[in-house]
Amino acid sequence: MPAPTLARWLVLAALLALPAQAQEGGPPPGDLLPGGGPGPGYTLHADLAYADSSATANLLDIYVPDGVANPPLVVNIHGGGFAMGDKSDLDALDMFTRAGIAVASINYRLSDEAIWPAQREDVLDAFAFLRAHGDEYGYDETRMASYGASAGGHLSALAGIALAADPATALKASVVLFPPVLFSGMDADMAAVGMTPAMGSTDDARSAESRLIGAPVGENPDLAMAASPLPALAALPPDAQLPAFLILHGADDRNISRIQSGRLFMAILSRPGTRDLQYGLLPDSGHGTGAFRRLDVMLDVVSFLRARLGT
Numbered sequence: 116m117p118a119p120t121l122a123r124w125l126v127l128a129a130l131l132a133l134p135a136q137a138q139e140g141g142p143p144p145g146d147l148l149p150g151g152g153p154g155p156g157y158t159l160h161a162d163l164a165y166a167d168s169s170a171t172a173n174l175l176d177i178y179v180p181d182g183v184a185n186p187p188l189v190v191n192i193h194g195g196g197f198a199m200g201d202k203s204d205l206d207a208l209d210m211f212t213r214a215g216i217a218v219a220s221i222n223y224r225l226s227d228e229a230i231w232p233a234q235r236e237d238v239l240d241a242f243a244f245l246r247a248h249g250d251e252y253g254y255d256e257t258r259m260a261s262y263g264a265s266a267g268g269h270l271s272a273l274a275g276i277a278l279a280a281d282p283a284t285a286l287k288a289s290v291v292l293f294p295p296v297l298f299s300g301m302d303a304d305m306a307a308v309g310m311t312p313a314m315g316s317t318d319d320a321r322s323a324e325s326r327l328i329g330a331p332v333g334e335n336p337d338l339a340m341a342a343s344p345l346p347a348l349a350a351l352p353p354d355a356q357l358p359a360f361l362i363l364h365g366a367d368d369r370n371i372s373r374i375q376s377g378r379l380f381m382a383i384l385s386r387p388g389t390r391d392l393q394y395g396l397l398p399d400s401g402h403g404t405g406a407f408r409r410l411d412v413m414l415d416v417v418s419f420l421r422a423r424l425g426t
Contacts, residue, residue, distance in 0.1 A: 156181045157212045160252050165221070165244035166237065172228060175221040175241055176202055179253045180212040187258035187287070187424035188245065191220040192274070194265030194403075196314075196323035197234060198226045208262075210417050215426050217254040219245055223270070230329035231342045235277070238270050242278060242286075258424045260288035260358070264403055265371065266323070268294030272379055273344040275358045280351055286358040288423040290416060293364045293402055296375045298324040298332045298339040304372035313369040313402075348382050357383065359391035359423045361416065365400030365407065393419065 157178045166173040180186055189211050193200040202220040211218050223237035242259070249256030263271030268291045275289030295301060301317035301324070317324050318333025325331045328338045340346060351357075360383055364376040373396060380394045397406040406412045 158253070163244075166240040168233070168237065168240075169224050169228060172222050172224040173237060173240070174202065175219055175244070177245075177252050177254070178212055178218040178220075180215055180217060183215045183217075185253070185255045186215050186217045187260070187426060188217045188219055188249075188254045188256065189260045189262050189290075189420060189424075190242065190245065190274075191218055192223070192238060192261060192263035192267040192270045193220070194263065194267040195225075197266045197327040198323055200225075200266070206264075210413060211420070214417050214421060216417075216420065216424065226323070226326045231327050231338075234270060234327070235273060235342075238274050239277060242274060242284070246284065259286050260290065260420055260424060261286055262290040262420075263294075264292035264407075265294065268292045268376075269296065269344065272296070272360075272362075273347060275360065276344050276347045276351065279355045279357050282356070285356060288359040288361070288420055290420065291360065291362045291376070291379065292407070293368055293371055293373075294362075294376055294379065295324060295371050296379045297343050297345060298328070299336045300378070301332075301372065301375060304374035304378075305369075307374060308372055310369050310372070344379065345382055348386070351386075353387055356388075357386070357390065359393075359419070361393045361395075361419045363395045363397060363407070363412075363416075365402060365405060366396050366398050367400060367405070368402045370402040391423070 157180050160177040162174050163177065164173055165175050191205060191208055193202060193204040202222045205220055208218050221238070221241045224233045245259065246256045261271040261274040271289050272291045272294055275286050278284040278286055298317055302312065305312045315322065318331065319325060320331040322332060324339065328335065328342050330338055332339045362376050362380050364373040366373055380392070383390060383392055397412070400406040
């Protein structure tokens, strides 16, 4: 993906509030992605305990591509509404190992086991473990990136932001796909694009986000805000260097409004200093569907990461 101009991104930000049918065009034709996890030619280090808060949740797997000396590492954070999912949910990350990038895929405590901020703590503990064991497992811990979709996109954004507070822990890049960003604004953001939420109201006590914070989002805006990456971003020192961010969202997403990722994009854009920031609004695409399953789009993601990780 070419580096965007400010004017281009301001146009895209304005499009976030338009009805989905106003989006035109689409990605060039491409093959559907192959299914499954990493392709052949890797060494797997499975079920490594990265913390001791949960015997089953604090585990990760590391896939190191064969024949690549000291590759960089992408950390996959699975989605699932903070309530389901597993580190085996790798989707198209076989392309990372084929591109000479190691992959770590992590589990974290789900909302039926522990409420926020347990998930934040687990993700940061996983990165601390991975920083300490690069030599042991054969990857370069100084070149790491986060990657996640939906709930995993929320946690990928949070990792990129929180770890930027210290240059010793800062990531090189964060890929954030269709994330929830501001829980208390999710219903209004869906209404603003003229859609009915497929999963029901976020404000409801039964929503995934309410279960995450342990209380109804609609009645507890402070708790909901505490689980957002936006306060963490605001709390960073002005001179903190964020990783490169690639944020993608489907224009037709009926689970999480595209305005949610737009909020993250605009918050990063408004920070002082130089930013490496790309945003893509994908036409004719929903919550991980459409263009997200196209080879050409995912190859752009791989290219983005290779450029920032130095492969």
